[in-house]
Amino acid sequence: MSVLTIALTKGRLAKKTLALLEQCGIRCDEMYTDTRKLIFEDPDAQIRFFLAKADDVPTYVEYGAADLGVVGKDVLLEKQKDLFEVLDLKFGICRMAVAGFPEGKDLLRSGADFRVATKYPEIARQHFLKHHQMPEILKLSGSIELAPIVGLADVIVDIVETGNTLRDNGLEVLDTVCPVSARLVVNKASMKIRHEEISRLIRAIGSQLEK
Amino acid sequence: MAKQLYTPYGFRDILFDESWQQTEIRHRLRKVFRSFGYRDVETPLVEYLDVFSEERGSISTQDMYKFVDRDGELLALRPDMTPALARMASFYYRDEDLPLRVTSSGPTFRYSSQYSAKQRQLKQTGIELYGNADPGKDAEVLAASIRALKASGVQEFRTAVGHAALVQSFLKALDLTEEEITEWSRQIESKNTFALEQEAQEKGLSEVQTRMLLLLTESGDAEVLTRGAELARTLDLPAMSEAFDWLLEIDRQLRLYQVETHVLYDPGMKPELHYYTGVIFKGYALGAAEPVLDGGRYDALLIQMGAQWGAVGSAIYQDRLLEALKEQDLLPEPFTCTLLTGPEPDLLIQEAEKMRASGEAAVCVPGLSDEEARAYAKTHGISRVLVCTEEGREQR
Structure with a gap:
């Protein structure tokens, strides 16, 4: 049988995923070396990995270029791809939030028109629709906190982990x-096609998580 | 400079070898369907929108190509063959004509999101079997479809078989809100056992209920159905135990056709189209990201159209099947042809006619140099070059 391919999200998530897989007996030393290789293999476990940008991981998995992938729920919600979400890996924990200056609270309640800056236009749209609001949504690519400070938007929708960046900027x-x-x-x-191998892997990871 | 014209987004030209392969694959599929006694029919590409309307349970009207004709009638390009074939069958046939077996082949149209490589025109070849509902008909359609996939040349494929009533009737028997039902069925479909175990605990499901919930996330051979049927009887859920028994009977008959190795039972499968009421199945082939086979039982659709019959059908997505064949390196051999060249055009015609009479393919391009002939042959997928002169034929 051919190898299983796993797409990992570059950065912290990849490190945590590799640590988790190592507990399941899958180790790939190559990944820890400083190399320009794009694909890494663990020949014993018949698994290979590659690193991709978070936004691209669902696409690789949807089209079957990778059989499995590890990616944040934020990206999955935004992309709405056709794939199976089988495990909550319980790391990379944070929350998606609406943030802004303290006055923003009244603005959100007032029913007045407002403007939202975000990297996640789909999540933002769905969230405000649930609250019967249809603000103008601007898609930005980074440093979203800047938008309310310079007056580009009234509020932002973004990932919040500690809230430090927000606090530092009022x-x-x-x-x-x-x-x-x-x-x-x-x-x-x-x-469906590689059901046995994949469910074995899922069970192995799942039981590590329960420990 | 003239404006460059190209195909609309989601549509593409299919050239030469691929076009030939498409025809060849369709031919292989239909030969199998023919051998099961399915007869060819063609319905128009365009139907009244009504045929595919919301209540029929086809894809969402938002994803259909709709338009208004000169008389103000709402029309749609068929997004799916089944409702159109059901319309045809219920119009021309009466109860005493049953069972009725039809096969049809052609393009279907549906919108897909921009910026993905997905095509909006998909070729399907499928079969429909109308008549009173019984597991035997389901088994026949499944067996014929699996045989057709085999005949296409594809090797690694599996068909997941489930039942539209299983998940719904189980979740409805629990004390859940509409939203919870949607969420749980999504979790079941994606086999998220860890989340389900947690929710089962929070909701205080009994031990047997939890076992059933987890069984719905399993997939495997008929053994999973036997356990399911037992649990359903313990839980006193007749709709569920009937569905499991129905699938068990299908499994028994699939063994007679000897195709059971290509089947995987998946009780947690969710019907993608709302018209499915009984068995549902989806076939996946290594190398194709999306199902190559899709089908199921849809009795309610025929009743809506005024016929008191059941129906079961399946469709093979040819484009995806070709993708899998390509990936598995099993595409049909491309068509071979000989290029005839030489100084005398008349001579070439005579030579070519002789070859054609003996079943070979030949094309004439007079006056090419050896180098030109080789270049021409390469561009046009020609495998052999012959130079013909009064002295005879010479291969280059």
């Missing part, structure tokens, strides 16, 4: 959208 969390953590996702076709 901003605060106005409303929580949803909790976020890393998830294990599986390609739908792989789940």
Whole structure:
């Protein structure tokens, strides 16, 4: 049988995922070396990994270029891809929140028109629709906190971990959208065709998490 | 400079070898369906929108190509063959004509999101079997579809088989809100056992209920159905135990067709289209990210159309099947042809006709140099070059 391919989200999530997999007996020394290689293999466990940008991980998995992937719930909610979400890995924990200056609270309640800056336009749209609001949504690519400070937007929708960046800039969390953590996702076709290997892996990871 | 014209987003040209492979695959599929006694029919590409309306349970009307004709009628490009074929069958056939077996092949159209590689025109070849509902008909359609996939040449594939009533009737028997039902069925479908165990505990499900909930996330051979049927009887859920028994009977018959190795029972499967009322199945092939086979039983649709019959059908997505064949390196051999060249055009025609009469393919391009002939052959997928002169034929 051919190897299983796993797409990992570059950065902290990848490190935590590798640590978790190591507890399950899957180790890939190559990944810890400073190399320009894009694909890494663990020949014993018949698994190979590659690193991708968070936004791209669901696409790799949806199209079957990777059988499995590890990515944040925020990206999954935003991308709405057609794949199976099988495990909450309980790391990379943070929350999606609406944030802004303290006055923003009244603005959100007032029913007045307002403007939202975010990296997650779909999540923002869905959240405000639930509250019967249809603000103008601007998609930005980074440093979202800047938007209310320079007057580009009234509030932001973004990931909040400690809230330090917000506080340092006089901003605060106005409303929580949803909790976020890393998830294990599986390609739908792989789940059927390579059912035995994949469920064995899921069970192994799942029982590590319960410890 | 003239404006460059190209195909609309989601549509593409299919050239030469691929077009030939498409035809060849369709031919292989239909030969199998024919061998099961399914007869060819064609319905139009365009139907009244009504045929695919919300209540029929086809895809969402938002994802259909709709338009208004000159008389103000709402029309749609067929997004799916089944409702159109059901319309046809219920219009022309009466109860005494049953069972009725039809096969049809052609493109379907649906919108997909931008910026993904997904196509909006998908070729399907499928079968429908109308008549009173029984597991035997389901087994026949499944067996014929699996045989057709085999005949296409594809090797690694599996068909997941479930039942539309299982998850719904189990969740409805629990004390859950609409939202919880949606969320739980999503968790069941994606086999998120860890989340389900937690929620079962929070909701205070009994031990047997929890076992059933987890069984719905399993998949495997008929053994999972046997356990399911037993649990359903313990829980006194007749709709569920009937569904499990129905699947067990399908499994028994699939063994007669000897196709059971390509089947995987998946009780947690969710019907993607709302018209499915009984068995549902989806076939996956290594190398294709999306199902190559899709089908199930849809009795309610026929009743809506005024016929008191049941129906079961399946469709093979040819484009995805080709993708899998390509990935598995099992595409049909491309068509072979010989290029004839030489100084005398008339001679070339005579030579080519001789070859054609003996079943070979030949194309004439007079007056090419050796180098030009080789270049031409390469561009046009020609495997052999012959130079013909009065002295004879010479291969280059």
